[in-house]
Amino acid sequence: MSYCQITRTPDMTLAEYEEVQRALGSEPLAGQLVHLVGVVDGSLVIVDEWESRADADRFAAERLFPAFERAGIRPEATTEVTAFETAVRV
Numbered sequence: 001m002s003y004c005q006i007t008r009t010p011d012m013t014l015a016e017y018e019e020v021q022r023a024l025g026s027e028p029l030a031g032q033l034v035h036l037v038g039v040v041d042g043s044l045v046i047v048d049e050w051e052s053r054a055d056a057d058r059f060a061a062e063r064l065f066p067a068f069e070r071a072g073i074r075p076e077a078t079t080e081v082t083a084f085e086t087a088v089r090v
Contacts, residue, residue: 003053006082012044016073023067031055
């Protein structure tokens, strides 16, 4: 079973997302299976599928939050995260 996270951030732009991506560097993300990004109704939406919740949590703690800091961008308080263990993957 994999782990899916859908993140919706109304106040983040694609340009800010790209800054954080640059700060992450090009090293592969252990356990990440899918990463999709788009804008829906003015909100940045990111869909990630991970091999496990532990992989997602490790990425956030060790790579994502430090990348936000390096990019000089603060994660928005308005961010909504929906996460779940996947029951079916086609």
